[in-house]
Every structure is written in C-alpha cells, then in structure tokens.
Amino acid sequence: MKAWRQSQILSVIDQEAVASQEELRVRLAEKGIEATQATISRDLKELGLVKRAGDGAYERPGMERSSPATEDQLRRAIGTLVRGLERVDAMVILRTDPGQAQSVAVLIDRVKLSEIAGTIAGDDTILIVCRGAEAAAAIERRWNEEVRK
Numbered sequence: 001m002k003a004w005r006q007s008q009i010l011s012v013i014d015q016e017a018v019a020s021q022e023e024l025r026v027r028l029a030e031k032g033i034e035a036t037q038a039t040i041s042r043d044l045k046e047l048g049l050v051k052r053a054g055d056g057a058y059e060r061p062g063m064e065r066s067s068p069a070t071e072d073q074l075r076r077a078i079g080t081l082v083r084g085l086e087r088v089d090a091m092v093i094l095r096t097d098p099g100q101a102q103s104v105a106v107l108i109d110r111v112k113l114s115e116i117a118g119t120i121a122g123d124d125t126i127l128i129v130c131r132g133a134e135a136a137a138a139i140e141r142r143w144n145e146e147v148r149k
Contacts, residue, residue: 005033006043010060013049017057024058074107079146087140090133094126094143101126115139 005028012018012027021040028035035043049058081104084095096104105121108128115135120127130136 002043005035005039006047008033009040009043009047009049013058013060017055019051019056019058071111071113074111075146077104077107078143082143082147085140085143085147087136090130090136092128092130092136092139092143094128096124096126098124100124113139 008028008031009024012024012031016027018024018027021037021044024044025035025037025040028040044058048061050061051057052059078094081096081100082094083097086093086095094101094104101121101124105119105126108116108119108126115130115138117129117131119129128136128139130139
C-alpha cells in the first residue's frame with residue numbers, strides 16, 4: 001500500500017502544482033487513497049521531494065536544475081542512437097541501441113512536441129503515443145530523415 005501511495009504522490013506532483021500537504025491529501029482522496037497528514041509528511045520525506053522556488057509546489061529533487069531539451073538535441077540523438085522507426089496507427093515505435101531508449105525518451109518528453117502525448121521506454125525500444133494518426137505520420141516523416149543519415 002505504501003509503495004502504491006507513494007507512486008500516486010509522484011503522479012500527482014508530476015501532473016500539477018501542489019503546494020501543501022493538505023492539498024496533496026485531497027488529491028489522493030480523489031483517487032481513493034486515504035492518508036493522514038503525518039503519513040503524507042513521512043512519504044514526502046522518504047521520496048525526497050522538495051519545494052520549488054516561486055510557487056512552492058512539491059517536485060522531485062533536481063527537477064529545478066534540468067533544462068528543457070531542444071529540438072536540435074533531439075534530432076542529434078535520433079540520428080545517432082535510433083536504429084529503426086515504425087509507425088502503427090497513432091503510435092511510433094523507435095528502436096535504439098541497447099540501454100539508450102530511456103535517455104532518448106526523456107529528450108522526447110522534454111522537447112514537448114505538440115504531436116506527442118507521451119512515451120514509454122524499455123531498454124532498446126520506445127513506444128510513442130501520438131495525438132492521432134496524422135500526428136504519428138508527421139513524426140515518422142520528420143524522424144525518418146534523421147534515422148537514415
């Protein structure tokens with residue numbers, strides 16, 4: 001139960017700005033997870049969450065230091081690390097060298113392309129969920145040129 005609750009805490013803070021333990025308790029309750037303020041306080045400490053400057057919302061440590069990736073960085077990564085690309089309806093599957101999928105997926109997520117809803121990465125494969133078949137086709141066209149180089 002603790003691991004599930006902590007994973008839901010991370011999910012909540014990754015999706016929205018939550019600045020107080022009470023607000024976090026309410027968000028968890030909306031997901032059907034009842035927790036006391038003391039439990040949430042312990043979870044926040046165990047997870048190592050910190051408050052960011054500005055709005056005081058909780059975030060994972062180090063997030064404030066990460067800079068958004070640029071499309072140029074992503075283009076270079078795709079050109080050097082991606083070995084294959086395949087589109088299936090509104091999804092794109094990228095094949096990378098072993099151990100490279102997660103780092104490429106992080107770049108894709110940080111660039112925040114409007115065509116992409118999200119990524120799931122394994123060791124050498126990335127599943128990219130696009131916002132429709134047309135968006136997937138646009139990504140396929142754009143990145144096929146880089147993979148072929």
